[in-house]
Amino acid sequence: MESKSHLTKNYIFRKSTAIVLVLILMTSLLAACSKGDSGSDSDNRVLRVGFLYSSADNEQYLRQQYTDSFELLNPDIEIQIVSAMNYDDQRYEEYDPKKKQPDPYESLKELLTGKNPVDVLMIDLGNMKRLVKDNMLKQLEPYIQDSEFDIQDIVPTVLEGIKDAGEGSLYGLAPTFSSSALFYNKAVFTEAGVPFPTDGMEWNELFTLAKRVTKGEGKERKFGLTFSRYGGDPYYDTQNYAAPLRLKVWDDKGEKMTVDTAQWAKVWKDVLPLYKEKIIPGQQDMNIDDGAMMEKRAFNPFQGDMFLSGRVAMTIGGYDYITELSRAKSAAEKNKNITPVDWDVVTVPTFPEEPNVGGNIYMNNLMTINAKAANSDDAWKFIEFNNSKEWAKLKSRSTYEMVSRISFLKPKDGADYNIKAFYTLKPVPPSDTDNERLYRDKPNIWDVNQYGSQLFMEVIDGKKSVEEALKEWQTKGDALLQKMKEDPQASIHTLNGGGVAGEIYK
Template identity: 60%
Template sequence: MDAQFKTKRRIVLKASAMALSAALLATGLSACSKGDSGSTEQHVLRVGFVSSNADSEQYYRQQFTDGYELTHENVDIQIVGAVNYDDQRYEEPDPNKKQPDIYAEVKKMMEGSNPPDVVIMDSGVLKRLVQDNMVKNLDSYIQDNKFDIEDIVPSVINGIKDIGDNSIYALTPTFNSSALYFNKKMFADAGIDQPTDNMTWPDVITLAKRIAKGEGKERKFGLAFNRYGSDPFWDSQTYAAPLQLKMFDNTAEKMTVDQPGWKKVWTDISDLYLNKIIPSQEDLNNGADGGIIKDKAVYNPFQGDLFLSGRVAMSVNGYDYVSQLSSVKDAAAKNPKIPSVDWGVVTVPQFTEVPGVGGNISLSNLMAINAKAQNSDDAWEFIAFNNGKQWAELKSRSTYEMVSRKSFLKPKDGMDYNIEAFYTLKPVPPQDPAIDKLYQDKPNLYQVQNIAQQLFQEVLQKKKSVDQALKEWQTKGDVMLQKIKTNPNGPLEGDGGGVIGEPRPLD
């Protein structure tokens, strides 16, 4: 997610939160305030987040707490964070300094002398907290308060239950998701049936190969894993996410990549690039979508977005892309020179090995009650409020996040599209907590993937076969794992060593 998108998204979310607070007051929801908690005395509810900095509290309040505080006048909300990133922002880089263990800091916050009552986190942190018995089971709260969970999107509630071994330890008011967008006209022109829900990856890849055609700047591509170009290696990781392939064992001492599963993934993605089914960076830079052509500047407001430019038939994108497509349609109505894509959307393709699981559903605002909460009743009321129907009805106006209550999930602004495509599949389960801990204990583990990125490029350059590349990754990775075992924090010599600015785990 680029910085411009993050900024835009934050502005929209802040505006939405402010509108939410005003609307809640206007609807008289304050009736659920003073009387429900059983106390009219002024008291504090502490809400904890995994990370914070000087700028984040205002955002957290506008996004999560303002509406509650305005309708619960006897409650003062305090925001606390487990990790303050301002502490690192002004430090000089030190490659030998171990980075903070995020989960350890979360535990410290929750077990402190003045712990938060509510903790808001993503699914990976929740899974570890559940295993360590640090959050309360919400099933009894839901039953005793007759709290409606039947209206919550099945993929969301089932994803939460998967984390808690079929029990509910948290609720989330929103989720992020992706789907497969497709260009209806490209399929009609090619005389090929459009994609449908619940297709498998082999079926979609076959479609992509059939529809791709042309040469050079006239080339039409069958598929892309996002709206803009990306690194082929990371495309392979996006593609393989539901398979949860492991790069190394649970001790980080032995690589596990010279395996049929990895070979299938690398073969599939490299084949798509080599046959120009997916656009490469070179294709994006060839001048057909703006930039400089023969020393003349060419303006294109959709430069780099080949789906909007009508050159990619299918693209995996987030729900927020609906807003972009809507704005393009509005602009095209005013300016006939602007092309408007006639699009549809279906579920992200599935693997037969893990049916019903999609790779792009994210549960990042999970709200749980700390097992050591000093104010459990208000903590539950806060969670119930933020996950209630009134909140969802107002929040559903956003096109950047989806609300978890399906009765308020409707196409935006009178548009007609298959909104169920975004929430039919279950999310990929969180990564094994043992692997998370390895990355914390051995920060150098992220360097092992550097080897893979280079080798994947060599496959695309036809310098190596997939078999050769994976065997080399296995061999070099084993050597590096032994070096990391000896030196888990400091710089490594050779074999793909270096500094990674924004590490991303592979498993």
């Protein structure tokens, strides 16, 4: 039996301990109350994250996509989302052609240099390139080295594309990217006895394959190729085809045409036979059933999608197209009247002048640090988290884009296809021409492109040679650009008095 003195000591010890715990609890509660009363927390830090466009409607999406998880793991950091331009400012405002439209790039610079600048700026590759030239962003290499952040697992061509736009240095990281590849229908090639396309092909090789698998007439014709899954306009197909060559329609100031050249002539001559020989379907081929709209015909859930309908052997499609192809396969398992496409992908063909560039790779969520960031350490912490393997593992299951971590780039839903085709090529470097500004300052400069489209159709119809069409485009495009220099609101339709419109449409 314990002695009375020992029991007394235990009682005193337990009572003292209880008093200490109560005091600690009361201190915590008082601190919490004090913090709540003041509405501030001296330990909390603010991280301002800027976007080019936002609004009250889509801020929730931006938080779900990029900031909620980070704030959950970093409760001492408060994220403030800031936008350079608000969608609602234009949504509820009637368009006035005489009113000068805001310059998005100048608005971005204001985010970086204003009274309360952002710490992180999320932008596209083109704007990053311009901001780097203006010395407004921080290089990320020092942060990567200090934190021993692993970039070896990031898609090499993504990193190379970012460095190309950053004059050889890394000024941003992109957690995801979008890309395209060449989809092909295995059955069409097998039936024609033609070998499948392969990675690393050049465009002339692809065009030869497309010609070999083209056959049939009318509704039964199988076409070799489309530049997009829904077909397109012949003129804009030439623009997309030539994108890696970085040819320009006009100079950087939008005052002089640059199309009467041997390079543009070759581009037109490359694409021209594909339309003349109906290797690529024209609009009349895609709408071949329009005349029978009132007649009863078989249900076709793939109407308008020539590849899914089995009428095109090859098409260029984005990574998100895989979801549509998977849906079609699932539907075919339930409906015997639906025939799914047995497909695979290879890299988009390239030019010998630009052997590793293509695939329509876009990075619209590049995360960069303001050169004048007030909280650059947390800015890097934010970028590090959103570009981590942990983030990529989570988002690889839920995003329509591709994550930039190779470890988590795997075919969807257990499918078997050549996923490397989507990330083998480098993105086309951003243009030095600020076309967005030109379209804003000269809203009718679009007329120049429209005239080029008209001339290309005349070449297809045999009314003009390629050289004649390009020379005419150069001459009359120059005339219209000069008129726009004098009057930014000038257009083909408003120049009748000056004679330019009449000349263009003669």
